[in-house]
Amino acid sequence: MVSLQEDSQEEDVCPICQEHPKEAVRTDCKHLFCQVCLAQHMDKALASEALCCPLCRKPYSEGVLGDPYICHKHQKRFQRFCEKSKCLLCVECLESPEHQSHSEPTIENAISHYKERLNRRCRRLRKDIGELQRLKAQEEEKLQALQFQVNCGNHKLEAELVSQHQDKGHLDVLPQQHLDQLEDTSAEEARILDLSKAITQISLLVADLESTAKELDANTLVNASDLLERSTPKIL
Known part of the structure; x- marks a missing residue:
């Protein structure tokens, strides 16, 4: 995750929630967002082939979210939450037998x-x-x-x-x-x-x-x- 210590004054508001960024993250195109706001934006865009910046529409990688949104085992973004096992799941985690038998809610839901x-x-x-x-x-x-x-x-x-x-x-x-x-x-x-x-x-x-x-x-x-x-x- 990019260090945010040198952010300019005009970057002190998340474009999504219009508040001061909480646990701020920066996209590959250098735009600043709340970690949870950007993660929720990703969840809404699950059907898209590429993740695009909400501001400039330039693509960016899932890794910009950093912890706790990236599965350390598969290096994929968490997308679902298993209420039974109380754990976050990436797309590869969802393919395991214990999760294939039932539908897990998206993180946003x-x-x-x-x-x-x-x-x-x-x-x-x-x-x-x-x-x-x-x-x-x-x-x-x-x-x-x-x-x-x-x-x-x-x-x-x-x-x-x-x-x-x-x-x-x-x-x-x-x-x-x-x-x-x-x-x-x-x-x-x-x-x-x-x-x-x-x-x-x-x-x-x-x-x-x-x-x-x-x-x-x-x-x-x-x-x-x-x-x-x-x-x-x-x-x-």
Whole structure:
């Protein structure tokens, strides 16, 4: 891949997406593009005998894409994505027996498909976060009520002990009601802690899903597949 350190100011926009080139690559005719934009342009031109620059129509080689779009085994451009084996396939990979029996989506279609699945999963998990936050608020209200009961019980117990000229340190056993309240308070605090941890974990997953969907390309399709499996909603 050609070094892009000496690019001129007029080359700071990809002609396809009209944004600053991401993982920029240069065609043989010296035009600059986002790596993923040029790869998607190639996928749309699969039926063409020659790859032509979107700007000047001059031919260029598949190798300009560099990693991760070139199959190291066959030195051909990746064209398909196998969801079962989670790997990218070039035209020669597609001729192997394990892939001849079924149709693999093009990289462009796979990117579109996984981007939609990532976004759907984000929406689902955001709803889960909202539900967990609602449950946490309810548990916090219960905890406040329990703490109030414990405080009232403490004051009552202390008053009784004062009248009997004793203190808690001299009691062999605390009243059962007081013990039950303390146990309920501890259990409520544990539930709130579990809910807080779940909210944090799911929030981190949502951030990963959003970031992956935004930057999704051939290089991150496998990561997207793994992330979708890892973020499958679980019943708490």
